[in-house]
Amino acid sequence: MTFDQLGLNEPLLQAIADMGFVTPSEIQEKAIPILLEEDRDMVALAQTGTGKTAAFGFPLLQKIDPTSKTTQGLIIAPTRELCLQITNEMKLYAKHVKGVRVVAVYGGANIQEQAREISKGAQIVVATPGRMQDMMRRRMVDITKLSFCVLDEADEMLNMGFYEDITTILADTPKEKLTWLFSATMPKEVSRIAKEFMTNPVEVTVGSKNEGAKNVSHEFYVVHTRDRYQALKRLADANPDIFSVIFCRTKRDTQKVAELLIEDGYNAAALHGDLSQNQRDLVMKSFRGRQIQMLVATDVAARGIDVDDITHVINYQLPDEIETYTHRSGRTGRAGKTGTSMVIVTKSEMRKIKQLEKILAKKFEHKEIPDGKEITQVQLFHLANKIHNTEVNHDIDAYLPAIEEVLEDVTKEELIKKVFSVEFTRFFNYYKKTKDLNQNATAAFKEESGETTRYFINVGRKDDFDWMKLKDFLKEKTGLGQDGIYRVDCKDSFSFFNTDTEHKEKVIALFEDFDLDGRRVSVEETQGGGGRDRNRGGGGDRKRGGGDRRSGGGFRSGDRSKRRSGGDSDRGDRRRNSGDRSASAGTTERRPRRNDADRPSYGSAEGGGERRRRSSSSEDRRPARSERSAPRSPRRSEEGATNSPFSGKRRRRS
Template identity: 35%
Template sequence: MAPSDALSSDDQNVDSSAPADNDSATADKNLTRFEDLGVSGSVLEAIRGLGYETPSAIQVAAIPPLLAGRDVVGMAQTGTGKTAAFALPILERLDTNKRAPQALVLAPTRELALQVCEAFEAYSAHLPDVRVLPVYGGQGYGVQLSALRRGVHIIVGTPGRIMDHQAKGTLDLSELDYLVLDEADEMLRMGFAEDVEQILADTPDDKQVALFSATMPAPIRRIAEKYLRDPQEIRIKSQTTTNQNITQRYLVVSYQQKVDALTRILEVENFDGMIVFVRTKNETETLAEKLRARGYSAAAINGDVPQVQRERSVNHLKEGRLDILVATDVAARGLDVERISHVINFDIPTDTESYVHRIGRTGRAGRTGDAISFITPRERYLLKHIERATRQQPVRMQLPSTADVNTTRLARFDDAITAALQETSRIESFRDIIAHYVRNHDVPEHDVAAALAIVAQGDTPLLLDPENDPLARVINDDKPARQRSERGGRNDSDRPRAQRRGRHDYAPYRIEVGRRHRVEPRQIVGALANEGGLSRDDFGAITIRPEFSIVELPVDLDRGVLDRLRNTQISGRPIQIQPDRGRPGREGGKRDGGKRYGDRGHSSHGSDDRPPRKPRHRK
């Protein structure tokens, strides 16, 4: 698969220094090729095959010390090309004869873990023996266990699921050579700091560690000082900007609702040509087929599509014979079609450089353009990265309602009638036919017109039924934001969580871990969010009792989410989540007094009941 980790960096600055010995690591500007950095053989062949020639600033600064075996602390915004900065050195030094995991990459979310895994697969395209495994919550243990038994070289995972495998004894990291902390500040924000430290402490002391973070708060600095040996410190300042003619908007929508949401936007938006970006090659074909089934002229382009066919699709887009291209990043690289008025990020990229490249496909030649990004609740944090990279704040949009769609459909229906009325010669011939029908069947002319509209429309209703709207929940969730916007008030996302949902919007769930197990609210949120795909806004009050805890979750929690959460473990204990029935005689009795997630002063202490940490010794 093609990685979305862009490698070009003509507009980035490098400031490198080592805190321990002030060792200068300023990048040599003459090093403009990957082979100059030490990348060679099959890895070099793979990245050339992806079309990359010039390394980014973070790659120029980080690859040489990582190849030399030094620990690295990289301060770089998302989108500076850091995935390749740590992936290429790992692949260069990997021993494929070993079956035990040699490299572990920790990522805060499953989306980022999958994207990093795809990048490793792309960079190792000419290393057929390399096995990469994503390990994250929400995926069945069986797939991961069978892969671990067969042997893997590189594991990319979220801290919670990595800890679960360690507790079960199904993941052996005793031969680990390389450990990467990707988006370390985001892991800290999600409450994974203790898990990360536990994983670091339970891996070999002589491993090489690379830590990448957009910011360097005190806890991250402390982890770096404690677990990294004489690290090379690198700072990258991204200067990426985007065309001011492009209007950036975003829509918060769940993965399952993306296709319906896209269809609705296509109905209401006045677009000319469009590119819809997805993450994988398979998804391009799947989505293009779904759009064609809904009546849109769409085609897929990806790295596997023959060049002749890709050029044909692009030409059809230019000529107006095709309206929508569904593409991956690599397939659309360098695409320049003035007719493209809209770019849709169906899957939002986690690196901002890819985001900038994507939306740059519109707004060409001085024209205006629109970029709309679909963001799942767990991807909200990417908005800050996008704002910093583009120096523009994307505006939250509301999903068009059934009334909006029906208004658009009626307007187009009116336009079609108006256009037909202009064909006077054909109108005359059909007027005689209609008059003949009216005389012979004694039917009013307006009834005949309505019947002809039915014939023209076919079996598909012209108007949507508001009572059977599959996207009603998304629209209703957006109503408060829309109402505040009309009053000039704050956006919904700026309000405290407790004000966004009322108490009646939550239902209590009991989990079988409590104060005796030294569990904290942030551990509960981190585990349930990763395993169930929940956002931080989905959590209400969390009440921790000695033997169990009560967690408030949305009353309309999807059954599938609850099923995924049943096998979740916290501190090595199955949580056995179930609706809280207020069983008589239970400890605490009341549900009042629980802390809403994010409040200060929760009553839990300590960490958890994991096995005691091994003493940390430096060699």
């Protein structure tokens, strides 16, 4: 089927041709003819990225009277970003419809200016609930003559606690108007709105209710809680062309993870409810321009993201509601393209994966975190393909004789080795001493089930050991092999390691009378499977910033419409003249390297913000760098090296 078979008029078909649309999506094919031919309320269910805006936008533009300056159509959207996105799309659709004005009404912008735009004659107003209510109270907008009301992303609006706002707005609209409700999922709150404010609505469903996007594959990676951030970095390194949205639960975690990524050399920024509208716009402009490869966002702030070709969605922390996961994964795999949704979980969260599989009818593939060898190989082949596909700039021809003279004694094989050794050495040196995160997760699971024993040994870095040398020494001494010794944590004058509990007696016996270069070496079992670590100053099991501090319970249910979101309410349309907030997105601009003590706070009024404040609670306190089990920044290996596998490679000036 083509668009001209849907019953659209010539001005709209001309706009469709200008935009290059050829075939309508399934939701457009089902919804548009009904909305054009019948004066009925509608509930339409379709995944994010399936073209819902056009599905209600084209019929709305065809049915309004462009010769009248009365506000005839109201579109309500949950966030400022989505409000602006819909407005821009509606203007494109109305390109050849003379006399149509579409005005966006949202928080964070001048309300008087928005009122003036409406007074000039806006047939269609696109609004966020809070700002719309504000304008109604001030009598700046008249919606008593509405013919059409569209609730876009209805499930998300209700999940954000906008139920009362929506009902207040709908109560001021004419009863005879048509209401079109578009949603990705159908929780009971959406059904409640349909029952209370709609008359015999026709229901159009693409796929099944609450179904995940068809073009998205789902993967999960099981890690120890403290390794969550390291896992995130490895997933990014194993996908050199990654263009992703990373989801955290709270604004605090979002800001923290973004700052860590920036410090470690990635093109990253934060997007959350504490940013001013100007800061949001700057971050999104950089993301759309691909100056930012990894956008760390809260669920609410990400609702307005409509960016093409997002390759990955990474769930740094799982959300509390299944519907929220559906919205997250819908950020990728849009417009017929494929995408990947990755989930980083701990063992205690595995039940959530099972719930997601059951309700979404999607299989989640369990994968292991890539190790250094895999990442190095991927990066080398990425470089090879990049060189192979690079278009030759013939302006270089004038310099070739001098270059060839310099390289005349180098063979083809040697030249290839030298070129690729730059990239190989960078990643090899960083990853050669990093730990196996998959083994850490297995060890954590064994600890929970009592299948592992942790030991204290009185040798450390002062005895010329690092964790790898110590592990090799213990493997040779005990004969337990590669996987028999794990979670080796090497300190200055002592260390810790784990074995399966079944080997405990053997390990203790081997070190009862053991000397190393004339020094007595003793091994003891720690108390409480790791409690001795903290008593001796190890701190090996402390949680990193941004880790999962919640229990591993299942997804929440219940009436979310009455609950105001506390983690990131993001009700920007309620914050009038708020100005720049303190916590902001990190900037991708390169900064000169300084000592830590001299390093300035991150960001500015245009995408920066205060350096994160550290919590005094033990739950959120990050260990000192000397205590970390793996180098936090690629710029610093465990031996203190300053070479980074990402230095000068990933970062671009924004």
